[in-house]
Amino acid sequence: MTTPDHEPTEPQPQSPESEDRVFRSSAGIAGGVLMLAIIGWLGIDALVAGRGRTPWLALAGMLLIVPLVVAFTLRPAVYANAERLRIRNPFRVIVLPWGQISGLRSGYSNEVLDRSGTKYQLWALPVSLRARKRAARQQARAAASGEREASRAVRAGTGGHRAGAFGFGGPGRGAGAGHDGPIRAETDQYMDDLREMQERYENAESAQGEASVRWAYEVIGPAAAGAVVLAILLAVG
Template sequence: MKQTYRAKTGFVLGWVWLAFVAFNVWDLIAHYNGKPSLVALAVLGALTALVYVIALRPATVFTEAGLVGRNPFRTTFVPWASVEDVTVSHSINVHHSGEQELRLWTPMSSARERARAQRRGMPKQERRGRFSAEPTLSRGEQAAAEAFAGKTHADWVGDQIRERSESARRRDEEATPARVSWSYDSIAMVAVAVALAIAAIVIA
């Protein structure tokens, strides 16, 4: 079963942008007025290509066989047994197949998210003021809170990668080299964006 992790804010904003573009394309076509409409369409197309590459395409995917890192222009598949170490800073860095490293674009941890996670990991008496009150949590909620205490979403995903790689090694799975392929959809989108930008300049 696949599990996919994305930058939720960027992903949602990307789809909001697509809805915005769809409405504006319809409006520009319905009220076409020559060069200004063509320039606006070209600009919208170029920006949409960038939004796709940066916000919609990146994802971290867990499969039964291994880890799939979808970055803007490349897709890397790393078998679980080939994962040697995982470090988490601003991004998740997966060390595999000797000297190689895969930097995942999502999820990432900002300085603000890291600060919030550190506050969650502090003892309760240090976090709450004298008159503050915290809601009573159920047993499941308390377990989840303890699991995430002091951790960002990126830290948690990094832990899951470590656990899966260790489990694969315990099953004596073969550590095979990672497979890297280009993202032809992203390359095509950027090519279209460049072509639209050039067209907008020429038309203007």
């Protein structure tokens, strides 16, 4: 009996999917938690101490309002990995392979466009004009500080070797030393990161496919039920 020259090789485990990078608005999350705390406090008080129809109205109102608050504050998020961009908006979930994305743009809102020209807003990354102005002021101050340092370095360099010995540095320390790049608003920096990921992965074989859109019935259903119950209670009087 002959034996095979080589033993059969065991199948190699598949490489795990790349982990998602999650982009969210910290201000939106904080605001949502605060709003839910206020709604819970008022609603529970109405349920416990209310009389007549008040507890039922409070319950229906909470059933309507709580899903909407969650949808617009805690729910929005953007998940990105080497294969696709997944956008979780208040009422929809959009999955876009990088190969289907034609661009990411920032104006008064942050948006992504697919190859067909359809535009999707990134609710998780709201544009803050105040944050942009603050970042611009910080950038201007950093540039002015760098120019002053360069000017001092040049003056110190003309003082000979003695000035250099005290650590003023040479003329090679130009403006903006110590800064890795321009100062950007938080959501603008997130958009820059997403653009870099698109450029890196858009031609990858694993980043091709069709876009998909799914309605968030887990949000729409409870909110619609609360609206119906509240309308009935108000109509009955």
